[in-house]
């Protein structure tokens with residue numbers, strides 16, 4: 574988004590509201606009924622919720638009965654891990670904090686230097702885990718954008734009778750997402766694809782114990798009156814997924830152009846996951862001797878929004894757990910930033926980023 578003063582390059586933290594989602598949300602605000610009420614007002618709200626569920630099902634390969642609306646990706650991950658029935662959990666060390674926090678005591682599997690989960694270590698963990706185990710491996714990493722070898726993870730998990738949970742929060746709208754690929758559960762979040770914050774979904778096959786109890790909403794898997802406006806916006810954003818995917822080659826060209834300029838300005842910069850399949854919109858790199866915070870602040874002063882690793886850990890000095898899991902040393906990890914592009918990004922945004930970032934790189938080299 575290049576306006577006179579601002580370039581927003583932090584889509585993995587959150588995306589701007591899509592106009593189609595905004596219009597649908599505004600229209601839904603006139604429908605005030607409780608979707609659980611049997612009268613006409615309630616039925617009108619119910620219809621909006623179910624239309625959105627159908628949109629999300631259609632764009633993820635799920636069936637509508639498998640979709641549980643939640644307050645976002647964090648809750649979807651917590652519900653999958655805490656609400657299922659597993660004898661053990663195995664999680665990738667590069668998972669989002671909401672997965673790691675929902676699986677205390679889980680076996681944690683590392684990643685290689687490219688940011689790909691270590692399949693040999695996963696197999697070792699599966700061999701020694703009580704059955705049935707749950708394996709949690711995300712589709713695309715939020716910090717590096719690195720795509721995980723989900724087919725191989727599923728094949729391994731099935732060999733050992735394990736379930737697979739996949740956090741697809743960052744993948745939806747950026748790469749094809751297919752619930753029929755063999756995973757047992759999947760998390761989604763509306764605000765990463767241009768919907769509102771505070772709404773998401775868990776797609777789940779099998780029995781699930783509600784973690785928020787009370788009413789019988791969402792087929793008794795998640796109590797609480799549904800966030801109708803948020804769900805409507807999520808459905809409208811999901812309808813745009815094919816268009817978002819079609820825009821990825823353009824976004825990839827912008828990202829690649831940004832990275833070639835980063836390399837030209839700072840040959841010492843290290844780009845994580847370079848040369849391995851990654852989301853087209855994401856670039857994560859470090860600039861030796863210049864802290865992430867310094868880079869983020871300098872860019873902000875120049876009107877460019879980027880982040881230091883994941884948004885959830887920005888503001889903290891701690892190095893990214895994702896980079897540490899990839900074997901990056903803590904000092905280097907503290908100099909990493911993430912630039913993430915999206916549908917409003919233009920060449921002018923890349924140029925504004927480079928204009929502001931280059932002096933930092935030149936100073937660091939001097």
Ligand code: PLP
Nearest residue numbers: 645646647669715740742743762
């Ligand atoms: N999982 C991943 C991979 C994410 O990137 C995020 C958001 O940063 C989440 C889960 C959490 O989603 P939400 O912000 O909807 O709780």
